[in-house]
Amino acid sequence: MAVEAPAKHVYDFDDDDDGPVVFKRNNTSSFKQNQFNSEVKKTLSQRSDGQSGRQASDARGLNGQSSSSLNKSIPPSKSPPVRSPVLSPKSSNSSVKASPLRSPVMNSKASTSLNDRSKQATQQNKSTAVKEEKTPIKTTETNSDSDDDDDSQPLSARLKGISSQGNKGANTSTPAQSQRLVPKTEIKGSAEDPDDEAPLSARFKMKSNSGTLISKPCESHEKKPMASKIQQNGSTMKDKQQKSSVLSDKRPLDKGNSSDQSYAKKPKISDTPTTIKSKQVTVKAEKNEEDDDHIPISQRIKKPAPSNSKTSSMKQKATKVVSSSFKKINKNSKKEMKNSKYSKSTKLSPSSGDGQKKWSNLVHNGVIFPPPYKPHGVATMFAVMQDTDYMSKPQFKKNFWDDWSKILGKNHVIKGLEKCDFTPIYEWHLQEKEKKKQMSSEEKKALKEEKLKQEEKYMWAVVDGVKEKVGNFRVEPPGLFRGRGEHPKMGKLKRRIRPCDITINIGKDAPIPECPIPGERWKDIKHDNTVTWLAFWNDPINPREFKYVFLAASSSLKGQSDKEKYEKARLLKDYIKNIRAAYTKDFTAKDVTKRQIAVATYLIDKLALRAGNEKDDDEADTVGCCTLKVGNVECIPPNKLKFDFLGKDSIQYVNTVEVELPVYKAIGQFQTGKSKTDDLFDELDTSKLNAHLKELMPGLTAKVFRTYNASITLDDMLNKETKDGDVAEKVVIYQRANKEVAIICNHQRSISKSHSAQMSRLTEKITELKDVLKELKTDLDRAKKGKPPLKDADGKQKRNLTPDAIQKKIAQTNAKIEKMERDMQTKEDLKTVALGTSKINYLDPRITVAWCKRHEVPIEKIFNKSLLAKFAWAMDVDPDFRF
DNA sequence: ATCAAGACTTGGTACGATCTCG
DNA sequence: CGAGATCGTACCAAGTCTTGAT
Numbered sequence: 001m002a003v004e005a006p007a008k009h010v011y012d013f014d015d016d017d018d019g020p021v022v023f024k025r026n027n028t029s030s031f032k033q034n035q036f037n038s039e040v041k042k043t044l045s046q047r048s049d050g051q052s053g054r055q056a057s058d059a060r061g062l063n064g065q066s067s068s069s070l071n072k073s074i075p076p077s078k079s080p081p082v083r084s085p086v087l088s089p090k091s092s093n094s095s096v097k098a099s100p101l102r103s104p105v106m107n108s109k110a111s112t113s114l115n116d117r118s119k120q121a122t123q124q125n126k127s128t129a130v131k132e133e134k135t136p137i138k139t140t141e142t143n144s145d146s147d148d149d150d151d152s153q154p155l156s157a158r159l160k161g162i163s164s165q166g167n168k169g170a171n172t173s174t175p176a177q178s179q180r181l182v183p184k185t186e187i188k189g190s191a192e193d194p195d196d197e198a199p200l201s202a203r204f205k206m207k208s209n210s211g212t213l214i215s216k217p218c219e220s221h222e223k224k225p226m227a228s229k230i231q232q233n234g235s236t237m238k239d240k241q242q243k244s245s246v247l248s249d250k251r252p253l254d255k256g257n258s259s260d261q262s263y264a265k266k267p268k269i270s271d272t273p274t275t276i277k278s279k280q281v282t283v284k285a286e287k288n289e290e291d292d293d294h295i296p297i298s299q300r301i302k303k304p305a306p307s308n309s310k311t312s313s314m315k316q317k318a319t320k321v322v323s324s325s326f327k328k329i330n331k332n333s334k335k336e337m338k339n340s341k342y343s344k345s346t347k348l349s350p351s352s353g354d355g356q357k358k359w360s361n362l363v364h365n366g367v368i369f370p371p372p373y374k375p376h377g378v379a380t381m382f383a384v385m386q387d388t389d390y391m392s393k394p395q396f397k398k399n400f401w402d403d404w405s406k407i408l409g410k411n412h413v414i415k416g417l418e419k420c421d422f423t424p425i426y427e428w429h430l431q432e433k434e435k436k437k438q439m440s441s442e443e444k445k446a447l448k449e450e451k452l453k454q455e456e457k458y459m460w461a462v463v464d465g466v467k468e469k470v471g472n473f474r475v476e477p478p479g480l481f482r483g484r485g486e487h488p489k490m491g492k493l494k495r496r497i498r499p500c501d502i503t504i505n506i507g508k509d510a511p512i513p514e515c516p517i518p519g520e521r522w523k524d525i526k527h528d529n530t531v532t533w534l535a536f537w538n539d540p541i542n543p544r545e546f547k548y549v550f551l552a553a554s555s556s557l558k559g560q561s562d563k564e565k566y567e568k569a570r571l572l573k574d575y576i577k578n579i580r581a582a583y584t585k586d587f588t589a590k591d592v593t594k595r596q597i598a599v600a601t602y603l604i605d606k607l608a609l610r611a612g613n614e615k616d617d618d619e620a621d622t623v624g625c626c627t628l629k630v631g632n633v634e635c636i637p638p639n640k641l642k643f644d645f646l647g648k649d650s651i652q653y654v655n656t657v658e659v660e661l662p663v664y665k666a667i668g669q670f671q672t673g674k675s676k677t678d679d680l681f682d683e684l685d686t687s688k689l690n691a692h693l694k695e696l697m698p699g700l701t702a703k704v705f706r707t708y709n710a711s712i713t714l715d716d717m718l719n720k721e722t723k724d725g726d727v728a729e730k731v732v733i734y735q736r737a738n739k740e741v742a743i744i745c746n747h748q749r750s751i752s753k754s755h756s757a758q759m760s761r762l763t764e765k766i767t768e769l770k771d772v773l774k775e776l777k778t779d780l781d782r783a784k785k786g787k788p789p790l791k792d793a794d795g796k797q798k799r800n801l802t803p804d805a806i807q808k809k810i811a812q813t814n815a816k817i818e819k820m821e822r823d824m825q826t827k828e829d830l831k832t833v834a835l836g837t838s839k840i841n842y843l844d845p846r847i848t849v850a851w852c853k854r855h856e857v858p859i860e861k862i863f864n865k866s867l868l869a870k871f872a873w874a875m876d877v878d879p880d881f882r883f
Numbered sequence: 884a885t886c887a888a889g890a891c892t893t894g895g896t897a898c899g900a901t902c903t904c905g
Numbered sequence: 906c907g908a909g910a911t912c913g914t915a916c917c918a919a920g921t922c923t924t925g926a927t
Binding site: 484531532533536544545546548550558561562565610648649651687703706747748749750834836837840841842 | 884885887888889890891892893894895896
């Protein structure tokens with residue numbers, strides 16, 4: 001069985017199609033890096049991670065051979081359909097940096113991924129691969145037998161389908177099972193994956209100075225907001241009303257429904273502002289009393305009530321450019337609607353209120369499944385991840401082996417991952433990828449069109465007469481689970497999802513989508529108009545969770561809730577002053593719970609921390625505010641706190657902030673007598689915290705603070721810093737504000753593999769320009785004296801220029817150098833900052849649209865096509881709009 | 884009061900598409 | 906025109922929060 005043999009098998013598996021889908025993320029080993037800093041982390045993380053040590057990079061190169069022909073084992077039995085992955089050979093990991101302390105982390109990621117698209121390739125592959133069959137050595141392959149989870153099973157089998165349970169079982173098993181495996185022993189050479197773990201640590205990026213950054217912003221907010229806020233008080237009602245109205249105009253969100261339901265349903269109420277109002281009022285009032293911010297309505301009024309008012313004058317302001325663009329947008333949207341059938345009834349959207357009903361009629365065609373399976377196997381899914389960081393994670397390999405060995409069966413020749421050489425499969429994979437890349441553009445186009453043709457019917461749904469885009473109508477293909485951070489389940493096999501796993505939600509009168517796979521049927525059909533999902537299935541990795549098919553972000557349904565989200569955040573503006581005063585007062589409350597709530601709220605407000613729900617043991621161990629551990633916060637006298645923890649997606653949050661003394665003291669109290677791994681806020685959890693917040697403002701929850709702080713910061717910075725200048729300069733201002741928000745929210749990205757190369761290239765160019773400058777200066781001196789310029793590097797005589805002309809050139813060159821230096825600085829500053837997330841989720845688009853109108857910046861400079869579609873509801877905002 | 888199910892928002896990444904510059 | 910840089914997206918993982926049952 002030597003290595004090779006297996007390899008061959010491997011090939012078999014894949015057929016292409018299904019390649020595993022993989023995404024890569026690197027996770028990183030974050031821990032490692034940080035280690036230095038925090039021991040804390042360790043504790044937390046605990047996980048062992050220790051293991052690893054080296055980087056992952058194994059990327060071995062591909063050696064050569066192709067082998068494409070490897071064969072597949074004989075029985076290619078079924079394997080899941082995976083698509084052929086595509087991987088790109090990237091250099092994987094790049095460097096890791098050792099970052100010195102804080103360094104941000106980098107991640108080394110590898111790339112690889114396969115995407116669906118690869119499938120196309122598949123075809124080819126098939127030929128190759130499949131055909132081949134090489135003899136594999138038998139070994140492995142087993143696939144045949146095993147098959148992975150379902151995938152493996154041939155269709156027929158599936159029918160039964162349901163086997164699901166079986167599967168489930170498997171899933172359930174979870175980690176535990178895996179664990180036992182262990183023996184991993186090492187990976188052997190062939191495979192190579194040594195487990196190295198990558199010491200890299202790389203992953204985290206953090207910003208270095210984090211501390212600073214954050215603090216700044218925060219402060220600002222506080223101030224600003226407060227000030228501004230003051231306004232309203234009791235006015236709530238009005239506000240709300242206004243809001244609601246606002247909503248209405250835009251898209252016909254609710255359309256028909258609204259009418260009906262609207263009020264009726266409200267019952268629930270829960271949320272929306274509308275309902276809430278009354279309460280709010282009261283609440284607010286109270287508070288206000290204290291403070292006195294009552295700046296009622298008047299103020300608000302100024303701000304235009306958003307929507308409707310727009311008509312007013314302001315619009316006119318908008319420049320042509322702007323306007324044109326806006327118009328365009330509108331047009332488009334309209335068009336779309338037209339296409340579809342629509343009829344909008346734009347009524348007001350009572351939106352919020354309606355409690356539950358989300359639609360009256362819903363028509364769609366279900367979901368599309370990945371290609372049926374081709375022979376290919378689990379081994380391919382694994383092989384394809386060769387140049388990923390996952391290869392250096394024992395947990396990943398263990399989980400994979402656990403699942404794979406089950407498929408192989410007890411009597412299979414392959415007894416361990418270590419003895420398998422996945423290189424041939426990996427190389428085959430690279431080849432397929434290359435082939436695909438080499439396809440002529442016509443071929444690519446043809447494939448694309450074909451795919452489009454197949455998918456088109458699934459791309460749209462009709463909601464109350466309006467044609468809307470469906471978000472993710474493609475069922476997730478089988479693959480290996482790529483959990484982020486140190487996820488206990490990484491590497492587990494994600495089985496194929498079949499129709500019998502899927503529940504469809506559709507209007508009562510709509511035709512039930514035909515099941516795309518002959519002989520099979522949907523698990524269930526529902527007609528629930530209180531939810532927005534079109535279909536769902538249980539997540540194969542964690543059967544207690546669901547995967548939903550929703551409408552796209554550009555849909556009215558999503559747009560409406562997006563708008564409500566921002567309206568709620570704007571409402572917080574009216575309450576924030578009192579809320580801050582209240583928690584400040586409670587920093588010294590006698591009651592511990594009260595004190596913890598106060599401090600937690602403060603952190604959420606000031607640092608934009610997430611709430612921090614409890615997590616299960618079978619998830620990566622990350623924290624949010626309520627789940628902070630004692631070891632995540634270090635008190636630095638006299639009044640600074642250093643935070644260091646892994647947040648959502650295992651992204652490290654490191655920040656040192658100065659806090660009010662009472663907070664500093666309270667944290668110290670919460671820490672005393674506890675070990676580093678104990679909960680800092682032992683009396684708290686998110687439901688208690690949110691329950692408290694709701695008493696302060698209707699509908700208030702922890703995440704509203706993030707939205708509020710992000711949007712208020714943008715609004716504030718834009719208004720404070722926008723100066724006269726050309727569009728490009730204004731865009732820079734915008735980006736700077738955007739960056740500030742991203743830092744506050746700790747939205748990070750990994751450093752691109754080519755970052756350092758890009759930087760040195762720029763440095764080189766600047767140096768060249770400086771030499772040019774020097775030469776120009778010499779020429780200038782000579783010109784002034786009436787002498788001709790010196791010869792150029794090639795010894796040629798340069799043209800005689802007047803001193804003025806040379807002077808001009810010098811100025812140009814200087815400008816060029818300055819620009820390059822600025823660009824370089826920006827690039828460096830943004831290398832670990834992700835601007836997109838806040839733009840998509842946290843910044844009220846109306847702030848941006850209004851600012852663009854006011855400053856004659858074409859909205860397209862800020863929002864790309866999909867954002868324009870997503871924010872269609874915000875495009876007609878009044879130029880005077882302020883968050 | 885807890886817990887779990889359920890529904891929906893938020894996040895980072897890999898890769899293909901598109902743009903830019905030599 | 907081509908390599909590299911940047912942009913735009915699909916993907917799907919990972920949070921938040923609500924609700925209903927116990």
